[in-house]
Amino acid sequence: MTAAVVTLTDITDRKSADAERDRLTRRLLKAQEAERLRIARELHDELGQDLTALSLGLKSMELEPALKEKKLQTRLSEMRAIVEHMSVEVHGTASSLRPTSLTDLGLREALNCLVASWAERLDICADAHLEALDGQLSDEGQLVVYRVVQEALTNVAKHSGAKSVSVTAQWADGVVRVAIEDDGRGFDPNPDRRRKTNCLGLSGMRERLALVGGYLSVETAPGQGTTVYAALPSSPSIHV
Numbered sequence: 001m002t003a004a005v006v007t008l009t010d011i012t013d014r015k016s017a018d019a020e021r022d023r024l025t026r027r028l029l030k031a032q033e034a035e036r037l038r039i040a041r042e043l044h045d046e047l048g049q050d051l052t053a054l055s056l057g058l059k060s061m062e063l064e065p066a067l068k069e070k071k072l073q074t075r076l077s078e079m080r081a082i083v084e085h086m087s088v089e090v091h092g093t094a095s096s097l098r099p100t101s102l103t104d105l106g107l108r109e110a111l112n113c114l115v116a117s118w119a120e121r122l123d124i125c126a127d128a129h130l131e132a133l134d135g136q137l138s139d140e141g142q143l144v145v146y147r148v149v150q151e152a153l154t155n156v157a158k159h160s161g162a163k164s165v166s167v168t169a170q171w172a173d174g175v176v177r178v179a180i181e182d183d184g185r186g187f188d189p190n191p192d193r194r195r196k197t198n199c200l201g202l203s204g205m206r207e208r209l210a211l212v213g214g215y216l217s218v219e220t221a222p223g224q225g226t227t228v229y230a231a232l233p234s235s236p237s238i239h240v
């Protein structure tokens with residue numbers, strides 16, 4: 001009898017510890033998103049503006065009659081090209097930190113834009129087949145899906161050497177399913193056999209999905225490409 005009571009207390013303790021951990025993780029993720037928003041704004045509003053001003057300044061110097069010397073002209077236009085490249089980078093980093101497109105366009109279009117701009121930047125073939133999901137997920141669920149696809153694409157770029165990637169999203173029987181499939185080098189999915197590194201990407205995706213009642217699975221093997229699957233209930237409850 002005593003043993004049963006102890007076990008019950010244990011389970012209750014564990015449940016409240018789990019709930020507390022989830023609450024803290026959620027707060028941490030919220031703080032992280034807020035910080036990303038702050039950095040994105042600063043990049044866009046401060047650095048972005050300064051770079052535009054610098055580029056315009058260089059352009060007007062190129063047109064300055066007193067500075068018509070050929071060598072100087074070439075140097076100025078080279079410098080302007082660098083500044084313009086920096087502007088594009090700053091803009092790209094700011095929008096990956098803060099998917100404003102999610103609020104403006106909704107999940108489906110935001111993912112389409114993400115995949116298209118990723119493919120263009122990295123010169124990798126990518127296609128997206130996305131069902132209209134917008135009504136199916138809370139804001140939190142939408143952000144989780146967006147961040148999962150973003151991290152999966154980052155991994156494809158960083159690790160896979162893939163030639164092509166396909167992103168699909170569909171909704172059926174109350175579950176939203178997303179898959180990111182590449183034809184790259186794949187990897188050993190058994191973490192014990194992999195070199196231990198601070199791999200926060202896949203575990204971060206897992207945690208984010210778990211918080212909205214979803215899960216992540218990865219199908220891969222060396223030489224076989226990689227497919228990351230994410231599934232989450234279409235109307236996850238929001239715990240704040």
Ligand SMILES: Nc1ncnc2c1ncn2[C@@H]1O[C@H](COP(=O)(O)OP(=O)(O)O)[C@@H](O)[C@H]1O
Binds near residue numbers: 186199
């Ligand atoms: N699409 C992929 N193709 C090949 N290897 C991958 C892919 N995604 C993940 N990996 C492997 O799994 C590891 C863990 O990924 P992740 O948790 O995102 O950590 P990180 O990207 O910081 O290394 C990577 O280091 C890489 O070896």
Ligand SMILES: [Mg+2]
Binds near residue numbers: 151154155
């Ligand atoms: Mg990663």
